[in-house]
Every structure is written in structure tokens, then in C-alpha cells.
Amino acid sequence: MIRFVKGNEAVVIGALYAGCDAFFGYPITPASEISHAASEWFPAVGRVFLQAESETAAINMVYGAAAAGKKAMTASSSPGVSLMQEALSYMAGAELPGVVVNIQRAGPGLGNIFPEQADYNQSVKGGGHGNYHCFVLAPGNVQEMCDLTALAFELAFQYRNPAILLSDAVLGQMMETLHLPTSSPTPPDVRSWAVQGTPGTRSNLITSIYLNAPTLEERNRTLQKKYAEAQKEARAETDRTDDAEVILAAYGISSRIARSAVDRLRQHGVRAGLFRPLTLFPFPQKALLHATSQRPLAVIELSNGQFYEDLRLQIGPNAGPVTLINRMGGMLFSVEEVVERVLSFLKKRAGNAK
Amino acid sequence: MKRLKTVGFYPSFDRSGEPTLDTHYCPGCGHGILHKLITEALVERGIQDRTIIVNPIGCAVFGYYYWDAGNIGAAHGRAQAVATALTRLLPHAIVLCYQGDGDLGAIGFNCTLQAAARGERFATFFVNNASYGMTGGQMAPTTLLGQVTSTTPHGRSAENDGYPLHICEILNQLQAPVYIERCSLADTPRIMKARRAIHKALDLQIEDKGYAFVEFLSPCPTNWATDAVGANQFILETLEKEFPLGCLRDRSSDAHPRPLPPSRPSLNEYFGTSEASDNILSDPNAPEVRFKFAGFGGQGILSLGMVAAEAGRLAGRNTTWFPFYGPEQRGGAAACSVVISGRPIGSPVVDHPDILVCMNRYSYDRFADSVAPGGLILCDTLETINVPPPHQVRRVDVPATELAGQSGAVKAANTVMLAALAWLRVAGLSSAGFLTALESSFKRKPALIPLNRRIFETALEWCKTHLAPPISSPA
Numbered sequence: 001m002i003r004f005v006k007g008n009e010a011v012v013i014g015a016l017y018a019g020c021d022a023f024f025g026y027p028i029t030p031a032s033e034i035s036h037a038a039s040e041w042f043p044a045v046g047r048v049f050l051q052a053e054s055e056t057a058a059i060n061m062v063y064g065a066a067a068a069g070k071k072a073m074t075a076s077s078s079p080g081v082s083l084m085q086e087a088l089s090y091m092a093g094a095e096l097p098g099v100v101v102n103i104q105r106a107g108p109g110l111g112n113i114f115p116e117q118a119d120y121n122q123s124v125k126g127g128g129h130g131n132y133h134c135f136v137l138a139p140g141n142v143q144e145m146c147d148l149t150a151l152a153f154e155l156a157f158q159y160r161n162p163a164i165l166l167s168d169a170v171l172g173q174m175m176e177t178l179h180l181p182t183s184s185p186t187p188p189d190v191r192s193w194a195v196q197g198t199p200g201t202r203s204n205l206i207t208s209i210y211l212n213a214p215t216l217e218e219r220n221r222t223l224q225k226k227y228a229e230a231q232k233e234a235r236a237e238t239d240r241t242d243d244a245e246v247i248l249a250a251y252g253i254s255s256r257i258a259r260s261a262v263d264r265l266r267q268h269g270v271r272a273g274l275f276r277p278l279t280l281f282p283f284p285q286k287a288l289l290h291a292t293s294q295r296p297l298a299v300i301e302l303s304n305g306q307f308y309e310d311l312r313l314q315i316g317p318n319a320g321p322v323t324l325i326n327r328m329g330g331m332l333f334s335v336e337e338v339v340e341r342v343l344s345f346l347k348k349r350a351g352n353a354k
Numbered sequence: 355m356k357r358l359k360t361v362g363f364y365p366s367f368d369r370s371g372e373p374t375l376d377t378h379y380c381p382g383c384g385h386g387i388l389h390k391l392i393t394e395a396l397v398e399r400g401i402q403d404r405t406i407i408v409n410p411i412g413c414a415v416f417g418y419y420y421w422d423a424g425n426i427g428a429a430h431g432r433a434q435a436v437a438t439a440l441t442r443l444l445p446h447a448i449v450l451c452y453q454g455d456g457d458l459g460a461i462g463f464n465c466t467l468q469a470a471a472r473g474e475r476f477a478t479f480f481v482n483n484a485s486y487g488m489t490g491g492q493m494a495p496t497t498l499l500g501q502v503t504s505t506t507p508h509g510r511s512a513e514n515d516g517y518p519l520h521i522c523e524i525l526n527q528l529q530a531p532v533y534i535e536r537c538s539l540a541d542t543p544r545i546m547k548a549r550r551a552i553h554k555a556l557d558l559q560i561e562d563k564g565y566a567f568v569e570f571l572s573p574c575p576t577n578w579a580t581d582a583v584g585a586n587q588f589i590l591e592t593l594e595k596e597f598p599l600g601c602l603r604d605r606s607s608d609a610h611p612r613p614l615p616p617s618r619p620s621l622n623e624y625f626g627t628s629e630a631s632d633n634i635l636s637d638p639n640a641p642e643v644r645f646k647f648a649g650f651g652g653q654g655i656l657s658l659g660m661v662a663a664e665a666g667r668l669a670g671r672n673t674t675w676f677p678f679y680g681p682e683q684r685g686g687a688a689a690c691s692v693v694i695s696g697r698p699i700g701s702p703v704v705d706h707p708d709i710l711v712c713m714n715r716y717s718y719d720r721f722a723d724s725v726a727p728g729g730l731i732l733c734d735t736l737e738t739i740n741v742p743p744p745h746q747v748r749r750v751d752v753p754a755t756e757l758a759g760q761s762g763a764v765k766a767a768n769t770v771m772l773a774a775l776a777w778l779r780v781a782g783l784s785s786a787g788f789l790t791a792l793e794s795s796f797k798r799k800p801a802l803i804p805l806n807r808r809i810f811e812t813a814l815e816w817c818k819t820h821l822a823p824p825i826s827s828p829a
């Protein structure tokens with residue numbers, strides 16, 4: 001089945017086919033269509049939809065549902081997701097699976113409702129208090145808004161850890177062709193840990209409090225081990241990087257503009273290629289090193305270099321020249337602007353080399 | 355010393371680290387009494403297996419050391435949100451929230467109020483000891499005027515700290531709660547009354563009747579700087595004056611269990627599995643054509659863009675549609691970008707359209723100069739534009755509003771514009787394709803299809819007699 005839908009609607013379809021039992025939301029532009037679609041489709045197929053009284057309540061409802069071993073999600077945009085950070089820390093601490101969708105808008109503060117990617121650090125570094133990470137998936141088109149939502153549930157339950165779909169206002173608002181999933185996964189067996197009001201789960205306990213410091217340290221080490229293990233879930237896509245003389249690195253909406261820029265640069269005779277991570281945590285470090293291998297790297301992002309700094313960290317000391325091409329505040333770059341800035345980066349390098 | 359075993363507690367409290375038979379509560383604390391009453395009731399009703407207790411933050415954070423039932427710890431103030439999800443997703447479960455005054459009445463009061471207003475099907479046991487226990491005896495929302503706490507060292511002052519909250523009375527303003535009662539744990543007769551209230555609240559859950567709320571005035575000798583006897587005295591002589599005991603509401607005879615959910619379609623039944631148009635052969639060589647549609651809100655600009663995109667999809671192209679959204683919408687302007695291409699589409703945002711469709715003068719003034727060289731501007735002639743088009747850009751004027759008006763549907767001016775795009779063979783798309791896309795956009799309002807088809811055809815006729823024949827190039 002094919003549908004022409006908004007990215008925000010594709011998220012809901014992905015969630016339903018992933019077996020999501022409940023959606024708890026609080027409206028905010030530009031994520032509201034997720035709540036709109038969920039309020040219609042979840043009850044229509046016998047799932048739970050509830051508009052919470054706040055983002056804080058919504059994510060704690062996700063916590064409650066996850067504690068019962070159910071698949072639950074919420075969706076919001078940047079300021080709303082900031083409000084959810086406390087509960088995400090609790091979920092990571094109690095090892096609860098759940099999915100949060102962030103249709104990023106521009107900040108800081110109230111900012112505006114136009115696209116930005118400035119919640120990168122908040123998403124990939126933990127966001128709330130304590131030593132934890134969420135899975136962070138970065139869709140680049142409407143199909144991936146659906147498919148990566150489903151993947152988010154899969155990873156969340158496999159590792160018992162919250163997962164974030166880190167998207168942006170353009171991907172949420174735009175419409176594109178979606179191939180609907182055709183089947184749903186079998187529900188995971190959660191009886192060993194979930195609290196379901198059944199004899200078999202009566203002795204289970206969901207909590208994140210460990211007053212005993214050595215026990216809590218042990219617990220933290222276990223979590224870090226889990227994140228290290230999850231490294232194998234890292235995914236990335238490369239496009240024309242093999243013969244490239246310059247690599248553009250971007251995710252989300254920036255990666256679409258970057259792809260058009262790669263086309264345009266090749267028309268100019270510059271062999272450009274694209275590196276696009278699909279998971280931001282775990283980060284696809286190997287794929288990045290393979291794609292760049294000391295070649296000039298232009299990082300394209302709608303934030304103040306958060307992604308750029310992380311890429312430099314991932315590449316390490318053997319990096320080739322790296323530059324940041326960014327916009328902020330809800331401004332998008334045009335393809336022409338990216339092309340120009342890549343060309344001037346290459347020119348400056350050539351100048352330096354002389 | 356011989357110990358009395360409490361039914362419903364674990365035989366020993368292993369979760370506290372070293373197995374013990376002592377609770378972690380101070381001597382004379384009300385929590386111990388209340389825990390015992392609740393667990394005994396669970397056993398008496400035979401519902402331990404079905405029960406999930408949402409534990410709070412505060413002195414009772416470790417309730418799960420003791421009560422032998424399903425246990426979940428919630429973040430500070432969020433027990434009612436957690437319980438909401440549990441009761442919605444596990445209709446067979448008996449869900450209980452156990453919360454103190456800071457947790458329920460301060461940081462979590464909105465969650466409490468909203469869960470009560472929704473009439474969530476769980477029981478709340480609210481421990482009011484007029485102070486924050488575990489954190490060190492600070493002011494709670496229920497602290498009395500003049501009461502000394504570690505953050506009101508000179509006593510709570512109305513001027514600085516406001517007045518104590520009467521939670522039961524506030525909840526009693528709501529429609530949904532079924533049962534609201536305030537009890538006290540200060541002496542044996544009162545404890546027996548509290549026991550009855552607990553049973554009642556649990557029975558309502560067993561019968562699936564709705565939101566039950568029981569408050570307990572509970573001794574905290576530690577933070578009241580007194581002993582067990584003094585604490586009970588404080589409740590009897592002072593707290594009960596501020597917070598009168600009694601049942602504020604019992605609507606249990608009018609309350610009903612939730613109905614059985616109706617049977618629902620499967621996802622594939624609901625969304626469908628395939629359509630004839632799913633299997634279109636793609637056309638990877640088609641060039642990329644970028645559109646912008648602009649006008650006033652209410653002119654059907656966004657749907658015009660969607661129909662154009664759908665026509666592209668039906669021709670086997672990749673298509674994207676992106677609206678200009680936000681506060682501007684409310685000011686009346688509407689615009690969207692559409693890209694139709696044989697290849698995967700990069701940016702869906704169109705800065706320099708090949709084709710600009712303007713439904714008003716404002717849009718023309720705003721976007722005409724952004725049109726790419728060799729591009730086309732299609733205008734509704736309703737508002738005369740007597741300036742020449744930008745260099746290397748062709749302009750075509752169509753009396754869209756007028757033609758639509760003549761057919762009796764001014765609102766269908768967008769259909770006229772669509773017909774003009776079809777006549778001009780933009781992006782190499784056929785007019786049959788545009789018409790199919792138009793008709794499928796009215797899937798939900800099939801009554802409008804004949805009218806729009808007629809307008810589309812009339813508009814095509816008009817184009818035939820008034821416009822130059824279409825150029826063969828895509829734009």
C-alpha cells in the first residue's frame with residue numbers, strides 16, 4: 001500500500017505497524033500532526049490514545065506503559081522534549097523501553113517553529129541527569145520517518161532503553177510517498193521484568209533508586225556495557241563517497257540539501273560524496289572513518305557545530321581538513337549556498353597547499 | 355521479642371540490602387500503619403496478584419521493600435501519570451497510587467488534578483503529614499499557617515508562603531471522581547475508619563468503577579519534633595481542625611465499569627494493503643521540476659499543490675510537498691512547495707521555482723523575482739498585474755476565480771489553475787493524470803467530483819481558445 005503522507009503521519013503509521021500499544025501526547029507546532037493522526041488511527045484499530053496535560057505527564061505515561069511491558073510513545077518538538085528529559089533519565093535508569101519523537105524547531109527558549117537541529121547534544125549525550133544514553137535515530141525522508149520509528153521500538157525493547165527519533169520541522173511537515181509496512185513483529189516477551197498485574201510478574205520491580213553507592217556504580221557500569229554492546233546497531237548511508245575529493249556529512253533535512261549539493265558539485269566537476277548517519281547514538285564511527293579517510297570534510301547542520309564537534313571527536317587526531325557549514329534560528333540553507341561554501345572551502349585549502 | 359507478622363508484606367525485607375524484619379520508618383510514623391492496612395486489605399480481597407502499586411518519592415519511596423504486589427517507582431510527582439498509563443493498558447489490574455503531600459499536592463498536583471478530572475480508574479492513597487518527610491522536614495503544600503518547618507523557621511506565613519491546600523476539597527469540585535474521603539491515623543477508632551475507606555477504594559477498583567481518593571492525616575513525629583503520643587495529639591487537636599475528616603463524596607452507586615471494547619479492524623484492513631496505483635513504473639529520466647503555489651488561505655493552495663504532486667506520483671515520479679506553515683497562515687497567506695522528479699529528491703523546499711502559481715497579487719509581488727530563468731508564472735487575472743514579468747520568465751494569466759464563479763463554485767478556482775497546468779503540460783504530465791489526481795483528492799467528498807471535473811474541463815476549453823499551445827519542454 002502506498003500513501004502520500006506527511007512525515008508526521010508516517011511516524012504514526014510506523015508506530016502502529018511496530019505494535020505500539022499507546023500514544024501519549026501534548027500538542028506543539030510543528031509536531032502536532034503526529035497527535036492528530038494518532039488520535040484518529042490509534043483508537044480506530046483498538047490502541048490507546050490520550051492527550052496528556054503536559055509533556056512531563058506524557059512521557060511519564062510512557063514510563064508507566066513501559067513498566068507494564070507495553071509499547072508506548074510520545075511526540076513533541078524541542079521545548080516539549082526538554083520537559084521530558086527527567087523522565088528519560090528515569091527510563092534509562094529503570095531500563096525501560098519507549099520511543100520519543102522530536103520534530104525539532106528552532107531555539108533556544110521559545111525560539112520559533114521553523115526547522116533547526118540544535119537538540120543534537122541533548123539527544124545523543126543523554127539530555128537528563130546521570131550517565132546514560134538514548135538510542136537516537138535520524139530519518140532523512142518520509143519513508144524513514146515510518147521505518148526508523150519501527151526500528152526505534154525494536155532497539156528500545158531489545159536493549160530495554162529509551163529511543164529518540166530525532167527529526168525536524170521540514171521532515172515532519174513535508175509530504176512524500178510512503179510504502180506502508182506489510183506486517184508487524186511478534187510482541188516481545190517481557191514477563192521477566194515487566195509489572196503487569198499478573199501472578200507471574202507480581203515480584204517484578206521497576207525502579208531506578210539504589211541508595212547503596214557500590215551497587216549504583218555497578219549498575220552504571222552495566223549500563224555503559226550495554227551502550228558499548230549497542231555499538232553494533234550503528235547505521236549510516238554513503239552516496240558517491242568512493243571517488244570523492246570532498247565529503248559532505250549531514251543528517252535529517254540537512255542531508256537532503258547536502259545530497260542536492262553533491263549533485264550540483266558534481267555538475268561543477270567537483271567529485272563530492274555524502275556521508276549520512278542514520279543512528280546518531282550509537283554513532284557509526286567505522287562508516288565515517290571509511291567514508292572520510294582524511295579527505296576534506298564539510299559538515300552541514302542546522303545548529304552551532306554540535307554535530308561538527310562530534311564528528312571531529314569520532315574521527316580523532318587523524319582527521320583531514322574539516323569545515324562547518326551551518327544555519328540557525330529556523331533558517332535553511334539553499335542548495336546554492338551549500339555549493340558555494342563547499343567550493344570556497346576547497347579553494348581556501350588549495351590556496352593553503354600552495 | 356515475638357513479632358507479629360503482617361499479612362501481605364514480604365516475609366522479610368530483603369530488598370533493603372541486608373534482610374531485616376524492621377521497616378525503615380521512624381517509630382510512631384503513620385506510614386507503617388497505613389502500609390499494614392493496605393496490604394491486609396489486598397490479602398483479604400485476594401487481589402495481590404492483580405495489584406500494581408505506584409510508589410512515590412519521599413519516605414515511602416521504599417514501599418516496595420514491604421508490599422508483596424507488583425511495584426513501580428515513579429518520578430517525583432508523576433505517580434498519577436504512571437498510574438494512568440497502567441490502568442489504560444492493563445484494564446484487569448488493580449492500580450494504586452501511594453503519595454505524600456509534596457509529591458501529590460506540590461510538584462505533582464497538576465497530574466493529580468488531571469487524572470482525577472479524567473476519572474482514571476485507580477485508587478489514590480494520599481499521606482498528609484504537613485511536611486516533607488524524607489528530604490528533611492521542609493514546608494509542604496499542606497503545612498499549616500504558623501507551623502515551623504526547616505524552610506519556614508519562623509512558621510508558615512500567609513504573606514510569604516500562602517495558605518495550605520485542601521486537596522480533597524479541591525478534587526471535590528471535579529465531575530469525575532467517584533469517591534473522596536479524608537481519614538486520620540491518630541487513634542484506633544480513626545484507624546478502623548481508615549481501614550474501611552481503604553476497603554471501599556479497593557472495592558471500587560475491583561468493580562472497575564473509577565477514581566477513588568483517600569487522604570490520611572498521618573503522624574510524622576520526627577519532623578514535628580515530638581514523640582508518637584505528641585504527634586497523634588497534634589493531629590487530633592490541630593490538623594483535624596484545618597482538614598476536617600469525613601466522606602466528601604460517594605457516587606459509587608451511579609458509577610459503572612468501562613464497557614468492553616468493540617472489535618476493531620486490523621491494520622491491513624484499516625489502511626488497506628494495495629491499490630492499482632501502487633504498481634506504477636518509475637520514470638528515472640524525468641527531469642526535476644520545482645513548483646511554488648501561493649495565495650490566500652481558503653483558496654485551496656495547499657490542496658492544489660497536493661493534487662499536482664499526486665499527478666506527478668501517478669506518472670511514476672518522486673514527489674514532495676512542503677507547506678509554508680506557521681503564524682503567517684493566520685495572517686491569511688498560504689503557500690507550498692512541490693517537487694516532481696525522476697530521481698530521488700533532495701531538498702523539498704523550493705527557493706527558485708520553475709513554476710510559480712499565484713492566486714493573488716501579494717504572492718506575485720512576493721515570489722515573482724525568485725522564479726528560475728526559463729520559468730513560468732501562472733496568475734489568476736482577478737487582480738490585475740500590469741508589470742512585465744521578470745527577465746527570462748514567461749507569464750500566463752488565467753481568469754481562474756472568474757471561470758470558477760461562472761460554474762457556480764468560486765472556491766474551485768484552484769481547479770481552474772490545475773487545468774491550466776495540465777494544458778501547459780508542466781513537467782510533461784498529461785491532463786488525464788491531473789484529472790485522476792484531482793478526483794482522488796475528493797475521495798472523502800465524492801459528491802464534489804462531478805462539479806470539479808466539469809470546472810476542469812471548462813477551464814481546459816478556455817485554455818485551448820485563449821492560450822498558445824503548450825510548449826513541449828517540461829516547464
Ligand code: SF4
Nearest residue numbers: 379380383413487574
Ligand atoms: S520522617 Fe516522618 S514520615 Fe518519614 S518516616 Fe519518619 S516519621 Fe515517617
